[in-house]
Amino acid sequence: MKIALFSDIHANLPALEAFFVDVETHNPDAIYCLGDLVGYNIWSNEVIHEIRKRNIPTIAGNYDFGIGRASDDCGCAYKTDEEKANGAISISFTNESVGEKERSYLRTLPAHIKVEFQLNSDKLNLLLVHGSPRKINEYLFEDREEKSMIRIMEQADADIMCFGHTHKPYHRILNSMKEGQNYYRHAVNIGSVGKPKDGNSQGGYVMLTLNDNSSILDKDSIHIEFIRFDYDVEKAAKAVEDSPLPNAYAESLRNGI
Numbered sequence: 367m368k369i370a371l372f373s374d375i376h377a378n379l380p381a382l383e384a385f386f387v388d389v390e391t392h393n394p395d396a397i398y399c400l401g402d403l404v405g406y407n408i409w410s411n412e413v414i415h416e417i418r419k420r421n422i423p424t425i426a427g428n429y430d431f432g433i434g435r436a437s438d439d440c441g442c443a444y445k446t447d448e449e450k451a452n453g454a455i456s457i458s459f460t461n462e463s464v465g466e467k468e469r470s471y472l473r474t475l476p477a478h479i480k481v482e483f484q485l486n487s488d489k490l491n492l493l494l495v496h497g498s499p500r501k502i503n504e505y506l507f508e509d510r511e512e513k514s515m516i517r518i519m520e521q522a523d524a525d526i527m528c529f530g531h532t533h534k535p536y537h538r539i540l541n542s543m544k545e546g547q548n549y550y551r552h553a554v555n556i557g558s559v560g561k562p563k564d565g566n567s568q569g570g571y572v573m574l575t576l577n578d579n580s581s582i583l584d585k586d587s588i589h590i591e592f593i594r595f596d597y598d599v600e601k602a603a604k605a606v607e608d609s610p611l612p613n614a615y616a617e618s619l620r621n622g623i
Contacts, residue, residue, distance in 0.1 A: 368392065371494070371556045372571035373400035373530030374427065377460070378560025378619070379409035381569045382416055384597035385559050392573055392593070398479060400530045401427025401496040404472070405440060405460050406561060406615050408605045414468045426475035427496045428503035428531070433460055434472030441503035452612040459610050477502065480524075485580050492574075493524035497531040506555065508536040516540050519551050525582050526552045528572065533563035535570055537590045550585040557592065560602070567622035568594040 370389050375382050389397065399422050404410035410433070417424055426434070428441035440457045444450040464472075478499065483490040498504035499522035506515070506529055515538065519527050535557030542549050557570035564570075575589040603616035 367396070367576045368394045369492075369574040369576070370394035370397045370571060371400060371528050371554075371574060372397070372559050373496070373556050374402040374533055374558035375399075375413050375560040376402055376405050376429070376558070377407035377410040377413055378569075378602050379407075379412045379416070380598045380601045381560040382413055384595055385569055385571060386416070386420075388593070388595040389571065394573065397422050398494055399424040400494055400528065400556060401425045401475070402429045402530065403427070404433050404464060405429040406456050406606075406611070407602060408463070408609050408611070410460055410464050411468050414464075414471060418471065423479060424475055425479055425494060425496055426472065426477060426502065429457075429460075430472040430475055431502055432457065433464055434469055434475070436461055436469065443503070443505065448614075452614055455610065455612055456615070483576065483580075485576070485578060488581055488583075490525050490576070490580065490582060491523055492526045492528070493519075493522055495522075495527065495529045497529065499524065499527070503531065505532050506553070507532055508534065508538065508555070512538075512540060515553055516542050516551065519553065524551070526554065526574070526588060528554045528556055528574070530556055530558065533558035533561055535564065535572070535592050537592075539585050541585075547583060549582055550588075551582075552585075552588055552590065554590055561618065562622045563618075565622050566594060567599050567620060569597055570594050 479494040556572040573591040606616040
C-alpha cells in the first residue's frame with residue numbers, strides 16, 4: 367500500500383495544484399492531509415475547497431484551529447518581535463478573508479487520525495498528527511532527544527508517527543525493546559507543500575509504502591520516500607506582495623526558509 371502524506375499548504379494554491387499533479391504520477395492508494403491549510407498567503411478559501419472536493423481525510427493544524435475559532439492566536443512560535451508583528455498581520459488578514467462555511471469546516475477537523483494495520487499477525491499503528499500527539503503546536507524537530515521521542519510515541523501507541531508543523535522533513539528510526547526483541551518505531555516529519563523551511567523552495571511531501579511483509583521488527587520493511595516538486599513560486603510570492611501580507615513571506619517562499 368502506498369500512502370501519500372502532505373501538510374502545511376498555508377494558502378499556497380499554486381503549490382497545492384502542482385502537488386495534486388505530481389502525486390497522481392505516483393498512483394497512491396490513499397492520501398491524507400496533516401493540516402495547516404490556511405495562513406501566510408491569499409488563497410485560504412480556495413485551498414480548503416480543493417481539499418474538500420477531493421474528500422481527502424484531513425486533520426487540523428494549529429493555524430486551522432485558530433482560524434476555525436476566529437482567534438487572533440495561531441499557536442505559532444515566533445522568535446523575534448518582527449516575526450510576531452508579521453504573524454499578527456497574517457492571522458488578521460486570514461480571519462478577514464476566510465468564509466463562514468470554510469471556517470466551520472476548519473472548526474470540525476479532527477486532531478488526530480490513527481490507522482491500524484494487521485500484518486503478519488502483528489498490529490502496526492500509523493498515527494497522523496500535526497505537531498505532536500500531545501499538543502497541536504508542539505514542535506518535534508529532528509534533534510529531539512531520542513528518549514523523549516520514543517516516550518511520546520509509546521504513550522500514543524504509535525509505531526509510525528507522521529507529522530508536520532516544523533516544515534522541515536526528516537525520518538528517524540527509533541530502536542526500543544518489546545518482549546526481548548528489537549522493535550522499531552518510525553518518526554516522520556513530512557515537510558511542507560506550500561511553505562518549506564529547509565532551504566529548498568520546492569514543495570514537499572512523503573510517500574509511505576507498506577507491504578504484506580511490513581513489520582515493526584524489520585526496520586527496512588517500512589519505506590519512506592521524500593518527494594519534492596516544482597511549482598510557480600514567483601506566482602505565490604507575487605500574490606503576497608500584492609496583498610496586505612508582509613513581503614517577508616514572499617521572500618521566504620523564494621528562498622525556502
